[in-house]
Every structure is written in structure tokens, then in C-alpha cells.
Amino acid sequence: MVAEHLAMSAPQTGQALTLDDIVHRYGSALAIDHVTLEVQAGELVALLGPSGCGKTTLLRIVAGFIAQTSGKVVVGGRRIDELPPNRRDVGIVFQNYALFPHMSVAENVSYGLAARGTDKAAARRRVVEMLELVQMGHLAQRQTRELSGGQQQRVALARALAIEPRVLLLDEPFSALDKSLRLDMQIEIKRIQRSAGTTTLIVTHDQEEALGMADRVAVLSHGRLEQFDAPETVYDRPATFFVNQFVGSANVLAGRLEAVDGERAWVRLDDGGALWPTRAPLASAALKTGSAVVACVRPENLRLDAASPDDPATLGAHVELGMALGATLVHELRTGSGRPIKLSEPRSPGSQARAVATPVRVRPVAPEAVSVFAAP
Numbered sequence: 001m002v003a004e005h006l007a008m009s010a011p012q013t014g015q016a017l018t019l020d021d022i023v024h025r026y027g028s029a030l031a032i033d034h035v036t037l038e039v040q041a042g043e044l045v046a047l048l049g050p051s052g053c054g055k056t057t058l059l060r061i062v063a064g065f066i067a068q069t070s071g072k073v074v075v076g077g078r079r080i081d082e083l084p085p086n087r088r089d090v091g092i093v094f095q096n097y098a099l100f101p102h103m104s105v106a107e108n109v110s111y112g113l114a115a116r117g118t119d120k121a122a123a124r125r126r127v128v129e130m131l132e133l134v135q136m137g138h139l140a141q142r143q144t145r146e147l148s149g150g151q152q153q154r155v156a157l158a159r160a161l162a163i164e165p166r167v168l169l170l171d172e173p174f175s176a177l178d179k180s181l182r183l184d185m186q187i188e189i190k191r192i193q194r195s196a197g198t199t200t201l202i203v204t205h206d207q208e209e210a211l212g213m214a215d216r217v218a219v220l221s222h223g224r225l226e227q228f229d230a231p232e233t234v235y236d237r238p239a240t241f242f243v244n245q246f247v248g249s250a251n252v253l254a255g256r257l258e259a260v261d262g263e264r265a266w267v268r269l270d271d272g273g274a275l276w277p278t279r280a281p282l283a284s285a286a287l288k289t290g291s292a293v294v295a296c297v298r299p300e301n302l303r304l305d306a307a308s309p310d311d312p313a314t315l316g317a318h319v320e321l322g323m324a325l326g327a328t329l330v331h332e333l334r335t336g337s338g339r340p341i342k343l344s345e346p347r348s349p350g351s352q353a354r355a356v357a358t359p360v361r362v363r364p365v366a367p368e369a370v371s372v373f374a375a376p
């Protein structure tokens, strides 16, 4: 979404970042469980996952603030594990900003430049440029403890970008910004990242942000990498039931795997015995015919048919609630056994929600829109 606003020139001056079989334990607690991630030079990768899944831990390992229990961190073909944080050429925006409290805004932004021996005039120009970028120029002389959360966040961004890092690590960098500034900053980060070719890892709770900004998305759960793919692939073809549940919303229907033939499979739903064609379960799941499965389909990938004639590929239900929400029409249905199903479709002028209690039949828009996983 954001990417559409941007020029696609990418000089690729960044460096590839490889996390090779990283494990991290805090005492006996396993926080990172054998994560391997290869980020290409100039690529923007979003780390997505629930609170406590290890996102910040992973960033801190790359930055050098904590030492992993085992595994390697490689930038541009060189191991950086042994280097102290200030020699890794990594820019980081922490989840809690972590500005230097006894310094002004401008001093915070110029700190990394001075440490790298940038000459004073050039450093001053760079500070002005960065503060303008984050719309903080007017507060350059302010002490950072006198700033709001959103202002501190912008200073932290300016400070990380000022040194033109080889790798940029952003931990919830926009969480304190309001919507329009957030969008501005998303576009700006993307622009800088593209034009400088900075390899970037961004942590965000906001799925739209992750899916919109990232070249690829890494989904983590309990310290494990569940899927690492393009945003569309993560959304359309979730690799695991966890990813299916965590990214976007999906209806989950229990059934049995009836047959598999190449890319296609058929699931007999417990509800009403409908037989749905689906995409074949992933080979890694190794599901046998007859095993208990769940068929998962997003609300926008279901279609409503009239109640008759009976078609085995459709599931019987009735309307529980229908809402016209401007551009979309949303229906909440109930199956015979009382299971709720959500369905959404684009609304055209004059199209009305169906009345409560109307009997309907439901089918997926295409077999590829239905993912099959072992019953959890």
C-alpha cells in the first residue's frame, strides 16, 4: 500500500544480514528457538508476532546489546558477533526510545556522527536535515525529557538515520505517533531505505503496517520462525495454523480430509456434510486422508448463494446479522450446529444486507482460498 507511493529506484548499498540458527535463553527460558533468517541487501523485513515472541530479543542480538546463546550474526558476509554495538554500523530505534536525557534534541541526533568523526559542519547540516525530516527542527534545542512520547520517537528515528547505518533496526518506531504522522513516517522510512538501500528490520504490532511496508514478513511465535515470505504469500497462503490465525481474520471450520490430488484437496465439513474443494495441505503437514483437519477461509473469500438447489460444495447456514458498512456488506451467519461464520463482500449502490434468519448456502470463492491444517 505504502510502496505504491514510492519510486522504485534501489541503488542497493546496504548489506545482506544473516541470522544463522540463533538460539537465546534468558536463564532457563528459551526466548529464541533456532531462528535462521536471510535478509537481502537493501531489503525491508517486518518481524510480526504476539507480545513476548522474541522480536525485541532478536533485534538486540543483531545490535549487540545481548549476546546470543548460540548461532551467528553475519553482515555483508562478515560475522559481527564479536564486535561491540558501536562498531557494528547498526542504527537502532528502541521500543522505549532510549534518548540521552541530559542532551538536547540536536545533541542526541549528532551524537553518532561525532562518535564516527564526521566533521562539525557536515554533522550540523545532517542534524538539520534529519530534524526537518521528522518535523522536529523547531525543537532542536529542547531537552529530550521535555518532549512528548511521539516527539521522542521522532528524535530517536532521526538519530538512527543520521549515521546512514548499514543495517537499520526499528522496534515499534511509530507506536506513539498519530495516524497521519505515522503514514508520513512510514513513507519516509521506506523512501530513505530504498534510496540508501539500507537493510532494515522493523518490529510492529500493526499488521497493515507490516504487510504494507515490508518486502518480506517474518512471523514469529514462541521464539520460532513460523513463516518468512512476501506479504501477499503470508496473507494468501499461511504456512501454519498459527499464521492463519495471527494475520488477518479467518473462519475456521472443522472437518475430515477426504482426498488429495496434486494442488487440490477435498474436506468434508462436520457441519452439514458439505464437501469443500480446498488447496492441498502443505507437504510438511503430512496429513493422511481421513484425518481431522480445519478448513480456514477469510471472510472476503466466501460467497453467498441462494438456499437452493442443494449443492454438496456449499454449506448451509442462516443469516444472524447483516450490515451495510459503506463500501462493504458484512454478514454474520450460523451453521446448523451454531458455528458463526463471517462473510464480507464489496457493496454496490442499492445492494442490501440479507434479512435475519434467511437461509443461505456458503461456498469459497476458489479452492485456493481455503487453507487446510491439522485440527489443533
Ligand SMILES: Nc1ncnc2c1ncn2[C@@H]1O[C@H](COP(=O)(O)OP(=O)(O)OP(=O)(O)O)[C@@H](O)[C@H]1O
Residues within 6 Å of the ligand: 026, 029, 031, 049, 050, 051, 052, 053, 054, 055, 056, 057, 058, 095
Ligand atoms: N532481560 C530479560 N530477562 C529474562 N527474560 C526476558 C528478558 N527480556 C525478555 N525476556 C523474555 O523473553 C521473551 C521474549 O521477549 P521480547 O522482549 O523479545 O518479546 P517481544 O516479542 O519484543 O514482545 P513485545 O511485543 O511485548 O515487545 C519474553 O517471554 C520475555 O518475558
Ligand SMILES: [Mg+2]
Residues within 6 Å of the ligand: 055, 056, 057, 095, 171
Ligand atoms: Mg518488544
